[in-house]
Amino acid sequence: MTESRHEHPWWRTADVVFGGSALLALILDYFWPLSFQTLGLGSGDSFWQHVLAVTLLLSGGAVIFLSKRALRRAGETSAPDVATQRIVKHGMYRYSRNPLYLGLLLCYVGLGFGIDLPWLLILALPTMILTHWLLIRPEERYLLQRFGREFVQYKETVRRWL
Numbered sequence: 001m002t003e004s005r006h007e008h009p010w011w012r013t014a015d016v017v018f019g020g021s022a023l024l025a026l027i028l029d030y031f032w033p034l035s036f037q038t039l040g041l042g043s044g045d046s047f048w049q050h051v052l053a054v055t056l057l058l059s060g061g062a063v064i065f066l067s068k069r070a071l072r073r074a075g076e077t078s079a080p081d082v083a084t085q086r087i088v089k090h091g092m093y094r095y096s097r098n099p100l101y102l103g104l105l106l107c108y109v110g111l112g113f114g115i116d117l118p119w120l121l122i123l124a125l126p127t128m129i130l131t132h133w134l135l136i137r138p139e140e141r142y143l144l145q146r147f148g149r150e151f152v153q154y155k156e157t158v159r160r161w162l
Contacts, residue, residue, distance in 0.1 A: 012134055013080050018104055021127040022111075025119035034118045041118075049113050056110025063103030067092040087147055087154050097160050101131055136160070 036049060070091025071078055078100055092099035105128060112120030143151045 012138070014101060014104055014131070014135060017130050017134060018108055018127060021123050021130070022108070022120065025112075025117055025123050028119045028123075029117055035116050036113075036118055037116075039118055049116070053110045053112075053114030056106050057114065060103045060106030060108075060110060063092060063099050063106060067099040067103060084143065084146065087143065087150060089154060089158075094158065096162055097155065097158050098136060101128075101136070102161055 036046070068078060070088055070093055074086060074088045074090070076084060076086065076088055096102055105124065108127065109121060109124055112118065112124070140151075140155075
């Protein structure tokens, strides 16, 4: 690792983890179609299902927007191959160490409700487990190595998700 770049495999990104999971949901739905109606969880074109979808999508989008704004204001980026220069502790990062992943999860689940694709909800937990092991754990090891005690103190005061 250098000061300006953080070595990061191309496939170890949220785009690949969440996008791959969404692609898997579409493939599963092709072979084993599910809907919230067939699962007994809605009427197929449920008004409340769409309200929930829009609420989750807007909430997730807001969390992502506010998180990226906090990073930008601190002179940081969310690009995985750029070395972190400082721990951002303001904005959404006061409440969550991983607000971008949290926002993605809200959008991912909201999309599942919005397009009536229960497979996205079924795959949400495995996706978050992959996110934890493939993305968060290596990021936290890197931050601990780079910032030491400062990162430990941040971890002690701010939860991973909420």
